[in-house]
Amino acid sequence: MTAIVNIFLKEGVLDPQGKAIHHALDAMNFEGVEDVRMGKQIVLKLSSDNREDAQKEVEKMAEEILANTVIEDYTIELV
Protein backbone atom coordinates (compact mmCIF):
# COMPACT_ATOMS: atom_id res chain seq x y z
CA MET A 1 0.00 0.00 0.00
CA THR A 2 1.12 3.55 -0.64
CA ALA A 3 0.45 6.48 1.64
CA ILE A 4 0.53 9.97 0.20
CA VAL A 5 0.99 12.68 2.80
CA ASN A 6 0.32 16.24 1.66
CA ILE A 7 1.58 19.00 3.90
CA PHE A 8 0.58 22.65 3.67
CA LEU A 9 0.97 25.72 5.84
CA LYS A 10 -2.18 26.26 7.88
CA GLU A 11 -4.84 28.66 6.69
CA GLY A 12 -3.93 32.06 8.05
CA VAL A 13 -0.20 31.32 8.16
CA LEU A 14 1.40 33.42 5.45
CA ASP A 15 3.03 31.26 2.78
CA PRO A 16 5.98 33.24 1.32
CA GLN A 17 6.74 30.66 -1.38
CA GLY A 18 3.12 30.47 -2.52
CA LYS A 19 3.05 34.24 -2.66
CA ALA A 20 6.22 34.40 -4.77
CA ILE A 21 4.75 31.86 -7.22
CA HIS A 22 1.58 33.91 -7.39
CA HIS A 23 3.61 37.04 -8.22
CA ALA A 24 5.49 35.15 -10.93
CA LEU A 25 2.26 33.89 -12.48
CA ASP A 26 0.87 37.43 -12.49
CA ALA A 27 4.07 38.72 -14.09
CA MET A 28 3.70 36.08 -16.82
CA ASN A 29 0.18 37.35 -17.50
CA PHE A 30 -1.60 34.20 -16.35
CA GLU A 31 -4.99 35.44 -15.30
CA GLY A 32 -7.60 34.24 -12.87
CA VAL A 33 -5.29 32.87 -10.17
CA GLU A 34 -6.81 33.93 -6.87
CA ASP A 35 -4.40 32.31 -4.45
CA VAL A 36 -1.38 29.99 -4.49
CA ARG A 37 -0.36 27.73 -1.61
CA MET A 38 2.81 25.70 -1.82
CA GLY A 39 3.17 22.47 0.10
CA LYS A 40 5.09 19.25 -0.03
CA GLN A 41 4.16 15.68 -0.74
CA ILE A 42 5.73 12.68 0.93
CA VAL A 43 5.03 9.27 -0.60
CA LEU A 44 5.49 6.25 1.65
CA LYS A 45 5.52 2.70 0.41
CA LEU A 46 4.13 0.52 3.20
CA SER A 47 4.37 -3.21 3.76
CA SER A 48 1.02 -3.31 5.56
CA ASP A 49 -2.18 -3.93 3.60
CA ASN A 50 -4.46 -3.13 6.54
CA ARG A 51 -5.87 0.32 5.83
CA GLU A 52 -6.86 1.07 9.40
CA ASP A 53 -3.41 0.21 10.80
CA ALA A 54 -1.70 2.10 8.01
CA GLN A 55 -3.83 5.19 8.58
CA LYS A 56 -3.02 5.18 12.30
CA GLU A 57 0.67 4.62 11.76
CA VAL A 58 1.02 7.34 9.12
CA GLU A 59 -0.95 9.78 11.28
CA LYS A 60 1.57 9.16 14.03
CA MET A 61 4.44 9.79 11.60
CA ALA A 62 2.82 13.01 10.41
CA GLU A 63 2.26 14.28 13.94
CA GLU A 64 5.74 13.37 15.17
CA ILE A 65 7.97 14.36 12.29
CA LEU A 66 6.52 14.78 8.79
CA ALA A 67 4.58 17.94 9.64
CA ASN A 68 5.21 20.69 12.16
CA THR A 69 1.68 21.06 13.45
CA VAL A 70 2.45 24.50 14.91
CA ILE A 71 2.34 25.87 11.36
CA GLU A 72 1.31 23.00 9.08
CA ASP A 73 -1.74 20.86 8.33
CA TYR A 74 -1.56 17.52 6.58
CA THR A 75 -3.79 15.09 4.71
CA ILE A 76 -3.24 11.36 4.26
CA GLU A 77 -4.36 9.43 1.24
CA LEU A 78 -3.99 5.65 1.07
CA VAL A 79 -3.86 4.07 -2.38
Added chain:
Amino acid sequence: MKNIAVLQFPGTNCDLDTQYAFEKLGCNTTIVWHKESKLPENTDLVVIPGGFSYGDYLRSGAIAKFSPIMEAVIDYANQGGKVLGICNGFQILTEVGLLPGALKRNIGLHFISRFQTLKVVNNNNDFLQKCQKDEVLNIPIAHADGNYYIDEEGYRELEKNDQILVRYCDQAGELVVVNGSVTSIAGICNRDKNVFGLMPHPERALEHILGSDDGVKMLEGLIA
Protein backbone atom coordinates in the same frame (compact mmCIF):
# COMPACT_ATOMS: atom_id res chain seq x y z
CA MET B 1 35.48 28.34 35.12
CA LYS B 2 32.23 27.54 33.29
CA ASN B 3 31.84 24.39 31.23
CA ILE B 4 30.10 24.83 27.91
CA ALA B 5 28.81 21.90 25.83
CA VAL B 6 28.59 22.80 22.12
CA LEU B 7 26.47 20.32 20.16
CA GLN B 8 27.50 19.13 16.73
CA PHE B 9 25.13 17.55 14.22
CA PRO B 10 25.98 16.51 10.66
CA GLY B 11 25.74 19.85 8.86
CA THR B 12 26.42 22.09 11.86
CA ASN B 13 28.91 24.74 10.76
CA CYS B 14 29.13 27.27 13.60
CA ASP B 15 30.42 24.82 16.21
CA LEU B 16 34.03 26.01 16.02
CA ASP B 17 33.05 29.71 16.00
CA THR B 18 30.95 29.05 19.09
CA GLN B 19 33.79 27.17 20.75
CA TYR B 20 36.17 30.03 19.91
CA ALA B 21 33.73 32.56 21.37
CA PHE B 22 33.29 30.84 24.72
CA GLU B 23 37.00 30.05 25.05
CA LYS B 24 37.79 33.70 24.36
CA LEU B 25 35.43 34.51 27.23
CA GLY B 26 37.41 32.16 29.49
CA CYS B 27 35.25 29.02 29.47
CA ASN B 28 36.02 25.33 29.05
CA THR B 29 34.27 24.00 25.98
CA THR B 30 33.48 20.51 24.77
CA ILE B 31 32.13 19.68 21.34
CA VAL B 32 29.45 17.00 21.80
CA TRP B 33 28.59 14.80 18.81
CA HIS B 34 24.86 14.30 18.32
CA LYS B 35 25.08 10.52 18.75
CA GLU B 36 26.13 10.92 22.37
CA SER B 37 23.35 10.17 24.81
CA LYS B 38 24.79 12.17 27.72
CA LEU B 39 26.06 15.68 28.23
CA PRO B 40 29.48 16.08 29.88
CA GLU B 41 29.28 16.17 33.68
CA ASN B 42 29.17 19.63 35.24
CA THR B 43 27.85 21.25 32.08
CA ASP B 44 26.90 24.87 32.92
CA LEU B 45 25.46 25.75 29.52
CA VAL B 46 24.46 23.83 26.39
CA VAL B 47 24.81 25.69 23.10
CA ILE B 48 23.17 24.44 19.91
CA PRO B 49 25.12 26.31 17.24
CA GLY B 50 24.12 27.41 13.77
CA GLY B 51 24.43 25.57 10.50
CA PHE B 52 22.30 23.22 8.45
CA SER B 53 21.74 20.12 10.52
CA TYR B 54 20.83 17.25 8.17
CA GLY B 55 20.96 19.69 5.26
CA ASP B 56 17.73 21.33 6.48
CA TYR B 57 15.93 18.34 4.92
CA LEU B 58 12.18 18.13 5.59
CA ARG B 59 12.28 21.36 7.65
CA SER B 60 15.12 23.21 9.34
CA GLY B 61 15.86 21.38 12.59
CA ALA B 62 13.21 18.70 12.02
CA ILE B 63 15.50 15.69 11.84
CA ALA B 64 18.00 16.86 14.46
CA LYS B 65 15.29 16.68 17.09
CA PHE B 66 15.51 12.88 17.03
CA SER B 67 19.26 12.73 17.61
CA PRO B 68 20.12 10.87 20.83
CA ILE B 69 21.74 13.93 22.44
CA MET B 70 18.47 15.89 22.25
CA GLU B 71 16.83 13.69 24.88
CA ALA B 72 19.66 14.59 27.25
CA VAL B 73 19.25 18.27 26.36
CA ILE B 74 15.50 18.14 27.05
CA ASP B 75 16.12 16.52 30.45
CA TYR B 76 18.82 19.08 31.20
CA ALA B 77 16.52 21.97 30.30
CA ASN B 78 13.61 20.52 32.26
CA GLN B 79 15.84 20.40 35.33
CA GLY B 80 16.58 24.10 34.92
CA GLY B 81 19.85 23.82 32.95
CA LYS B 82 20.64 26.71 30.61
CA VAL B 83 20.38 26.12 26.87
CA LEU B 84 21.15 28.59 24.06
CA GLY B 85 20.15 27.92 20.45
CA ILE B 86 21.63 30.13 17.76
CA CYS B 87 20.07 30.21 14.28
CA ASN B 88 19.68 26.51 13.36
CA GLY B 89 19.89 25.88 17.12
CA PHE B 90 16.84 28.12 17.60
CA GLN B 91 15.02 26.17 14.87
CA ILE B 92 15.87 22.89 16.61
CA LEU B 93 14.63 24.21 19.98
CA THR B 94 11.26 25.14 18.47
CA GLU B 95 11.03 21.75 16.71
CA VAL B 96 11.59 19.86 19.98
CA GLY B 97 9.12 22.11 21.77
CA LEU B 98 11.54 23.65 24.28
CA LEU B 99 10.61 27.01 22.76
CA PRO B 100 7.17 27.98 21.42
CA GLY B 101 6.37 28.89 17.80
CA ALA B 102 8.12 27.94 14.58
CA LEU B 103 10.51 29.44 12.01
CA LYS B 104 9.28 29.69 8.44
CA ARG B 105 10.91 30.66 5.17
CA ASN B 106 11.90 34.36 5.04
CA ILE B 107 9.19 36.56 3.60
CA GLY B 108 11.37 37.60 0.63
CA LEU B 109 12.61 33.99 0.18
CA HIS B 110 16.23 35.18 0.18
CA PHE B 111 19.00 33.88 2.36
CA ILE B 112 19.92 37.05 4.29
CA SER B 113 23.54 37.39 5.43
CA ARG B 114 24.59 40.76 6.86
CA PHE B 115 25.00 42.80 10.01
CA GLN B 116 21.62 43.68 11.48
CA THR B 117 20.68 45.98 14.33
CA LEU B 118 18.58 44.50 17.12
CA LYS B 119 16.64 46.10 19.93
CA VAL B 120 16.82 44.58 23.41
CA VAL B 121 13.23 44.02 24.49
CA ASN B 122 13.66 42.35 27.88
CA ASN B 123 16.81 42.07 29.95
CA ASN B 124 15.33 40.46 33.07
CA ASN B 125 16.91 37.13 32.09
CA ASP B 126 20.40 35.61 32.31
CA PHE B 127 21.15 36.00 28.62
CA LEU B 128 20.62 39.75 28.26
CA GLN B 129 21.29 40.82 31.84
CA LYS B 130 24.38 42.76 30.73
CA CYS B 131 22.45 44.65 28.03
CA GLN B 132 20.21 47.66 28.61
CA LYS B 133 16.51 47.60 27.78
CA ASP B 134 15.96 49.27 24.34
CA GLU B 135 19.71 49.13 23.67
CA VAL B 136 20.51 48.69 19.97
CA LEU B 137 22.99 45.88 19.23
CA ASN B 138 24.76 45.19 15.96
CA ILE B 139 24.91 41.44 15.31
CA PRO B 140 25.26 39.39 12.10
CA ILE B 141 22.34 37.37 10.76
CA ALA B 142 22.62 34.55 8.19
CA HIS B 143 19.45 32.58 7.53
CA ALA B 144 16.75 31.58 5.05
CA ASP B 145 14.23 30.31 7.61
CA GLY B 146 14.06 33.01 10.25
CA ASN B 147 10.46 34.14 9.84
CA TYR B 148 9.21 33.57 13.37
CA TYR B 149 5.57 32.51 13.66
CA ILE B 150 3.44 32.09 16.74
CA ASP B 151 -0.35 32.18 17.07
CA GLU B 152 -2.06 35.09 18.83
CA GLU B 153 -2.57 33.30 22.10
CA GLY B 154 1.07 32.20 22.16
CA TYR B 155 2.16 35.72 21.36
CA ARG B 156 0.21 37.13 24.27
CA GLU B 157 1.95 34.65 26.57
CA LEU B 158 5.37 35.72 25.26
CA GLU B 159 4.56 39.36 25.92
CA LYS B 160 3.04 38.77 29.31
CA ASN B 161 5.99 36.73 30.59
CA ASP B 162 8.73 38.99 29.16
CA GLN B 163 9.88 36.15 26.88
CA ILE B 164 10.72 38.33 23.87
CA LEU B 165 14.47 38.93 23.92
CA VAL B 166 15.30 40.96 20.81
CA ARG B 167 13.56 42.43 17.77
CA TYR B 168 14.97 43.57 14.42
CA CYS B 169 15.28 47.37 14.25
CA ASP B 170 17.08 50.17 12.43
CA GLN B 171 19.95 52.11 13.96
CA ALA B 172 17.55 54.47 15.69
CA GLY B 173 15.75 51.54 17.31
CA GLU B 174 12.62 51.64 15.12
CA LEU B 175 11.37 48.13 14.31
CA VAL B 176 11.96 46.93 10.75
CA VAL B 177 10.74 43.97 8.71
CA VAL B 178 13.72 41.73 7.96
CA ASN B 179 12.25 38.29 7.36
CA GLY B 180 8.54 38.58 8.14
CA SER B 181 8.73 37.56 11.82
CA VAL B 182 5.72 38.31 14.02
CA THR B 183 6.39 41.85 15.41
CA SER B 184 9.97 41.58 14.09
CA ILE B 185 10.94 39.04 16.75
CA ALA B 186 14.57 37.87 16.45
CA GLY B 187 14.87 35.89 19.69
CA ILE B 188 12.81 34.53 22.58
CA CYS B 189 13.16 32.48 25.74
CA ASN B 190 10.94 29.96 27.48
CA ARG B 191 8.70 30.89 30.37
CA ASP B 192 11.23 29.70 32.97
CA LYS B 193 13.91 31.81 31.28
CA ASN B 194 16.51 29.05 31.04
CA VAL B 195 16.13 28.20 27.33
CA PHE B 196 17.07 30.91 24.84
CA GLY B 197 16.84 31.00 21.05
CA LEU B 198 17.71 33.65 18.50
CA MET B 199 18.40 33.86 14.77
CA PRO B 200 21.30 36.38 14.97
CA HIS B 201 24.84 35.15 15.67
CA PRO B 202 26.38 36.78 18.78
CA GLU B 203 29.39 34.42 18.46
CA ARG B 204 30.29 36.24 15.23
CA ALA B 205 30.39 39.67 16.92
CA LEU B 206 33.27 39.51 19.36
CA GLU B 207 35.84 41.90 17.90
CA HIS B 208 35.32 45.53 17.02
CA ILE B 209 37.83 45.25 14.18
CA LEU B 210 35.58 42.63 12.54
CA GLY B 211 32.49 44.84 12.64
CA SER B 212 31.09 44.61 16.15
CA ASP B 213 31.82 43.29 19.61
CA ASP B 214 28.23 43.53 20.81
CA GLY B 215 28.04 39.72 21.00
CA VAL B 216 30.38 39.73 24.00
CA LYS B 217 27.90 41.24 26.46
CA MET B 218 25.19 38.87 25.23
CA LEU B 219 27.24 35.72 25.74
CA GLU B 220 28.78 37.01 28.97
CA GLY B 221 25.34 37.12 30.54
CA LEU B 222 25.07 33.36 30.23
CA ILE B 223 28.36 32.68 31.99
CA ALA B 224 28.16 35.38 34.68
